[in-house]
Amino acid sequence: MQDVLKLEMREPVRVDPDRLVELCVSMGEMRAETLITNAMEDLVKGMIEIENAYIAQNMDILTCQADHLVRTADNIGMTTFSRVADDVATCGRLREGVSLAATLNRLQRIADRSLSAVGDMQEFPA
Numbered sequence: 001m002q003d004v005l006k007l008e009m010r011e012p013v014r015v016d017p018d019r020l021v022e023l024c025v026s027m028g029e030m031r032a033e034t035l036i037t038n039a040m041e042d043l044v045k046g047m048i049e050i051e052n053a054y055i056a057q058n059m060d061i062l063t064c065q066a067d068h069l070v071r072t073a074d075n076i077g078m079t080t081f082s083r084v085a086d087d088v089a090t091c092g093r094l095r096e097g098v099s100l101a102a103t104l105n106r107l108q109r110i111a112d113r114s115l116s117a118v119g120d121m122q123e124f125p126a
Contacts, residue, residue, distance in 0.1 A: 012080075013114045019077025039076045040115055043069060047111050050088065054104055063092040073114070081107075081114040 023032040046069045053062035066089035073082035084107045091100035 013110055014079045015114065016077035016079055023076070036076050039072050042072050043078075043081070043111065043115065046072070047108065050104070050107075054100070059092045059095060063089045066092060078114045081110055084110045 020032070020036070023035060026032075027035065046065050049065045050062055050069070053059070053065060066085050069085035070082050070089065073079075073085060084103065087103045088100065088107050091103050
């Protein structure tokens with residue numbers, strides 16, 4: 001009998017720490033922290049909306065939500081998340097079923113890791 005090898009999909013996520021610093025400088029630490037926290041909550045909700053739209057095969061809602069994720073992630077320096085969300089939007093617009101499924105799975109993996117990375121970086125000095 002042959003061994004079954006399970007491949008683990010891992011890729012590095014990129015978060016722009018300069019963007020977080022820029023937000024802190026321009027808004028103040030408390031306001032920046034609130035903005036980042038709210039953005040992260042929006043990203044989580046957006047991921048749920050995208051999954052629901054995918055299940056319902058509503059590509060208009062899916063692409064609209066993916067575009068919103070791109071803007072939100074860009075705003076707080078989540079560059080990998082933003083890029084992959086843009087890939088999901090493109091696949092949704094093109095109605096590319098297999099590509100969309102694969103890219104959406106990739107976005108889910110990236111979202112988990114990106115949100116954790118920003119959460120870890122969000123520990124602002126007092």
